[in-house]
Amino acid sequence: MVLHRPCEAPPYQPLSLGLSRQISSDCLMKGALALVMIAMRAQSSSFDVARMVRELRGMIGTRARKAYQPHYEQVVLRLNPKGEPSVDLVIVRGKRLYMSRRDRPMPNNPSPFAMILRKHLGNSRLVEVEQIGFDRVVLLTFEHGGGQYKLVIELFRDGNVLLLDDNDVIIQPLTHAKYASRALKRGEPYSPPPETLDPRELDKSGLDNLLDNSDHSLIRTLAARANLGRIYGNAICSAAEIDSDDPADSLEDSQRKALSESMNNLLGELAEGKGAYIWFEEKEGLKSWNSAEDDPQARDSASGV
Incomplete structure (x- = not known):
C-alpha cells in the first residue's frame, strides 16, 4: 500500500464532519473517500473516540x-x-x-x-x-x-x-x-475496563522495550502491543519507510528513531485534527490521484468512488 500526504481538513465547526459522520485523521483504504470508509466501519477506534x-x-x-x-x-x-x-x-x-x-x-x-x-x-x-x-x-x-x-x-x-x-x-x-x-448491573459500583497502553504517551525508550520484547512482526507489535491498530500501524511504518512485515526486534537504531518520529508526527496530527491520510492499494492509484488533484470529478474517479 502507498501512503499519501495529509490533506487539508475543513475548519472546525459545531456538528462538523469530525463528529456527525465520524471522520477524523483516519486512513482511506483502497482509495475510498474518508467519509465513506469511516461511515462503513463497524466500530470506532480509540482515536475516533x-x-x-x-x-x-x-x-x-x-x-x-x-x-x-x-x-x-x-x-x-x-x-x-x-x-x-x-x-x-x-x-x-x-x-x-x-x-x-x-x-x-x-x-x-x-x-x-x-x-x-x-x-x-x-x-x-x-x-x-x-x-x-x-x-x-x-x-x-x-x-x-x-x-x-x-x-x-x-x-467496544x-x-x-x-x-x-x-x-x-x-x-x-x-x-x-x-x-x-x-x-x-444495577446497584454495583462501575468499574471501567482494564487500562490499556496509551500510544500517545509512548516515548522512544518505551518503544524500544516493546520492540525488543516482541516475537512478532512490526505491524502486529504496533497494532496489538502499542495499541495503534493496523491502519495507524501501517501508516506509521509507511511514513518511516520500514517494511511492516519485518520482525519487530530486528530494527536498527536508525529505523527505530524514524519509527518513533513517524509515530509522534501522526499522533500529533490526530490530536490536533489537522488532516487525513489516504491509502492506495498500489502506486497506480496514487499516480492517478496526483494527476487529478485540480479536478474533483476526476479525483473521485481515481479514488474508485
Missing part, C-alpha cells in the same frame, strides 16, 4: 431535555444548546456516537431505560466530557439541583450505556453484563 470527545466538549453547557430509545441498540439524548435548535446525541451501542439534527421518528411511548434517563437527566446541564484512559469509553457528566449524574458510553464489544450516580454506582445499564474482572 478521542476526536469525538474533543468535539463533544463544544457541547458543554447544553441542557439535556429528553431521552429516547428508537431501537434496542440505539439511545438518543436530546440536548438544547442556548440560543440554538436542539440537537440529538445518537448512541449506537458498541459502535459509535454522533450528533444529528435530522428529524427522525421517535417512539410514542419511551422505553424503561429512556424513562430512567429522563427522570435523572431531565433539564440537567452537561458539565464534563472525557475519554477514560485510551479506551473506547466516553464519560458524560451532568449536573442539576438534584445532584450529579454520569452517563458512561462503552463503544457489544457495547453498553450506563447511568451512574454521584458515587459511580450503576443506577441502570442498558444491558446487564458480567466479565471476568467486572460486573455491569
Whole structure:
C-alpha cells in the first residue's frame, strides 16, 4: 500500500464532519473517500473516540431535555444548546456516537431505560466530557439541583450505556453484563475496563522495550502491543519507510528513531485534527490521484468512488 500526504481538513465547526459522520485523521483504504470508509466501519477506534470527545466538549453547557430509545441498540439524548435548535446525541451501542439534527421518528411511548434517563437527566446541564484512559469509553457528566449524574458510553464489544450516580454506582445499564474482572448491573459500583497502553504517551525508550520484547512482526507489535491498530500501524511504518512485515526486534537504531518520529508526527496530527491520510492499494492509484488533484470529478474517479 502507498501512503499519501495529509490533506487539508475543513475548519472546525459545531456538528462538523469530525463528529456527525465520524471522520477524523483516519486512513482511506483502497482509495475510498474518508467519509465513506469511516461511515462503513463497524466500530470506532480509540482515536475516533478521542476526536469525538474533543468535539463533544463544544457541547458543554447544553441542557439535556429528553431521552429516547428508537431501537434496542440505539439511545438518543436530546440536548438544547442556548440560543440554538436542539440537537440529538445518537448512541449506537458498541459502535459509535454522533450528533444529528435530522428529524427522525421517535417512539410514542419511551422505553424503561429512556424513562430512567429522563427522570435523572431531565433539564440537567452537561458539565464534563472525557475519554477514560485510551479506551473506547466516553464519560458524560451532568449536573442539576438534584445532584450529579454520569452517563458512561462503552463503544467496544457489544457495547453498553450506563447511568451512574454521584458515587459511580450503576443506577441502570442498558444491558446487564458480567466479565471476568467486572460486573455491569444495577446497584454495583462501575468499574471501567482494564487500562490499556496509551500510544500517545509512548516515548522512544518505551518503544524500544516493546520492540525488543516482541516475537512478532512490526505491524502486529504496533497494532496489538502499542495499541495503534493496523491502519495507524501501517501508516506509521509507511511514513518511516520500514517494511511492516519485518520482525519487530530486528530494527536498527536508525529505523527505530524514524519509527518513533513517524509515530509522534501522526499522533500529533490526530490530536490536533489537522488532516487525513489516504491509502492506495498500489502506486497506480496514487499516480492517478496526483494527476487529478485540480479536478474533483476526476479525483473521485481515481479514488474508485
